[in-house]
Amino acid sequence: MIGKGKAISHTKASIEYGWNQEKDAEIVYKKNLAGETPKEITEEFKIIQSMNDKCERNTFSFVISPTIEDGKKLDLKDLNKITSEFVKDLKLENHQAIAFVHNDKNHKHIHLYVNRIDFNGTAYKDNFIGKRSQKTAEKVAEKLELQTVKQIKEQKLENLKEIRKYIKEKHELSFKLFHPENYQQYINQMRQFNIQVKPVINKSNQLQGFRYQLNNINLKGSEVHRSLSINKLKSKFFEIAKATLKQISITK
CATH class of the missing domain: 3.30.930.30 (BirA Bifunctional Protein; domain 2)
Incomplete structure (x- = not known):
């Protein structure tokens, strides 16, 4: 209700x-x-x-x-x-x-x-x-x-278990294969898996998170998996950027 x-x-x-x-x-x-x-x-x-x-x-x-x-x-x-x-x-x-x-x-x-x-x-x-x-x-x-409401949401997510699993797998594959350094690269790479990643902007004009659309299914990142939260993504981009700088330093 x-x-x-x-x-x-x-x-x-x-x-x-x-x-x-x-x-x-x-x-x-x-x-x-x-x-x-x-x-x-x-x-x-x-x-x-x-x-x-x-x-x-x-x-x-x-x-x-x-x-x-x-x-x-x-x-x-x-x-x-x-x-x-x-x-x-x-x-x-x-x-x-x-x-x-x-x-x-x-x-x-x-x-x-x-x-x-x-x-x-x-x-x-x-x-x-x-x-x-x-x-x-x-x-x-x-x-x-x-x-x-909680029970309704839980039932919805259970019904979409396979789709959520697919999106999570492609999310992980995107980082493993392409090592995106920013949001736009990540969005472009997820598109290759036919997954539309759409930014969610709050009233303060700040990035609040992402929604993931596959065919006609549209889910919040947290509904797919907690690893797709905005803070988790920020952490991944930071790790990639840090590794890239370290590699550049070694090359020099």
């Missing part, structure tokens, strides 16, 4: 999306609300939100996604339990909230909207709310014996 979360300002539009009947939406959770339509729910949110006019992104929007396999087994009672546990773990159980399940696709998922402002006019802190949502979904999945 995967959890996502963010603070938003467009409450009515989001609740309307959650209640979209074209997506075969059904209410699975409702707390501290009496309204029956997106407009009425939004107005109830606004009454409480008017107690704190400094907070602009005053609604939380969460998406809780069980795996496709788990989703097939879950009824409305189960989905209510998942949502209740999710809200409780984040300590938002005393806030106004409404959640819908979308049944229009194989991947059943929950859209949860929670008033960020409590009944005292205090805004719930949204620091790292995305990361906290992920961790909460993980905890709820474990508690309710559903598949966790």
Whole structure:
């Protein structure tokens, strides 16, 4: 199960999306609300939100996604339990909230909207709310014996065991045969094995690592093997450069 979360300002539009009947939406959770339509729910949110006019992104929007396999087994009672546990773990159980399940696709998922402002006019802190949502979904999945993100990743990597082995072997062969001294040489040499090596650049414009693509399979270096991490690669390039300088020194 995967959890996502963010603070938003467009409450009515989001609740309307959650209640979209074209997506075969059904209410699975409702707390501290009496309204029956997106407009009425939004107005109830606004009454409480008017107690704190400094907070602009005053609604939380969460998406809780069980795996496709788990989703097939879950009824409305189960989905209510998942949502209740999710809200409780984040300590938002005393806030106004409404959640819908979308049944229009194989991947059943929950859209949860929670008033960020409590009944005292205090805004719930949204620091790292995305990361906290992920961790909460993980905890709820474990508690309710559903598949966790970790288990999904482990299964994915197990299914790709032969491809990961092939990429690792060619990675090692590249260094053994060609002794690349920099990233570009390494990228060019891996291309000879039909493996596309793509740099991953972070927000600070720094090289964070590489992704490895073989046919339509795309994996992070750490997913292939820990020896393909950026620090391990840096160490290899340093060793090659050091050996090259030593050879030049001996020749002279």
